[in-house]
Amino acid sequence: MKDTIxxxxxNPHKIAEVQxxxxxxxxxxTLAESGIxxxxxxxxxxxxxxxxxxxxxxxxVTGADCFADDTGLExxxxxxAPGVHSARYATDGxxxxxxxxxxxRNLEGAASRKAHFRTVIALILDGREYLFEGRVDGRIAERExxxxxxxxxxxxIPDGFDVSFAExxxxxxxxISHRGRAMGRLLEFLRNRx
Ligand code: ITT
Numbered sequence: 597m598k599d600t601i602x603x604x605x606x607n608p609h610k611i612a613e614v615q616x617x618x619x620x621x622x623x624x625x626t627l628a629e630s631g632i633x634x635x636x637x638x639x640x641x642x643x644x645x646x647x648x649x650x651x652x653x654x655x656x657v658t659g660a661d662c663f664a665d666d667t668g669l670e671x672x673x674x675x676x677a678p679g680v681h682s683a684r685y686a687t688d689g690x691x692x693x694x695x696x697x698x699x700x701r702n703l704e705g706a707a708s709r710k711a712h713f714r715t716v717i718a719l720i721l722d723g724r725e726y727l728f729e730g731r732v733d734g735r736i737a738e739r740e741x742x743x744x745x746x747x748x749x750x751x752x753i754p755d756g757f758d759v760s761f762a763e764x765x766x767x768x769x770x771x772i773s774h775r776g777r778a779m780g781r782l783l784e785f786l787r788n789r790x
Pocket of ligand 1: 605607610666668669682745746748775
């Protein structure tokens, strides 16, 4: 495969995380660098479906090797919500603070605060599709803590820790996170093909 690969995301936090994980092995090309300005639709009913939808969109436009990830925070006491709707939980788009406030409100008085993040990466390589998954279990804190990361990170305390993802360094989060684990599987696959 070529050593440049398009990462189909509009989220700059994700690009930084994933570039750190890839190191020098592959050069990530952003959507902007590939000439894609449109907001890629994410209308599937599942995390897997959205990851595939984003990767297929980019492949159809560019014909280039590419991957996309889709991530959801799945909370046990909320029957898996916000799940596939994680970006648009409180509003129609990416208002992290409003999402966190709504999550805390919806969990008031809940018997369990168990939750997990799940990431699915869809890779299209030489026209063939592959899926990789990563998951991290933890719980939702009573209040936000930390200013690293993004999204629900200030509220998510991974199992085995007493600090939130937002209180960790990027390296610490990447080492155990949903996206870090899914990326590890993707990297292993890519390296084994060389
Ligand atoms: P793209 O679709 O452009 O990649 P996005 O921000 O919409 O970017 P997702 O659909 O994968 O990304 O993620 C949905 C939401 O889940 C995202 O907006 C965050 O609120 C949350 N999220 C994703 N990854 C996260 C992480 O590592 N830590 C905390 N929250 C995360």
